[in-house]
Amino acid sequence: xxxxxxxxAAKPSTQTFLKCIDSLGAAPSESLFIDDLEANVAGARKAxxxxxxxxxxxxxxxELRQCGLLNR
Numbered sequence: 079x080x081x082x083x084x085x086x087a088a089k090p091s092t093q094t095f096l097k098c099i100d101s102l103g104a105a106p107s108e109s110l111f112i113d114d115l116e117a118n119v120a121g122a123r124k125a126x127x128x129x130x131x132x133x134x135x136x137x138x139x140x141e142l143r144q145c146g147l148l149n150r
Contacts, residue, residue, distance in 0.1 A: 090119075099127070
């Protein structure tokens with residue numbers, strides 16, 4: 079878990095997402111960001127991450143299946 083303040087940025091700034099992903103040693107294209115605010119998800123998408131707006135567990139489960147992160 080990361081606090082955006084540790085990256086001297088805040089969501090939905092693309093720098094927040096890019097610095098977090100870099101600290102994990104991952105690529106944005108390999109990353110999924112989930113949030114209940116469209117603006118934050120839009121920032122993640124702008125940074126190259128796959129983004130999902132959380133509206134409920136069933137919709138999220140389907141997104142995770144589509145990403146190959148959850149089996150049926």
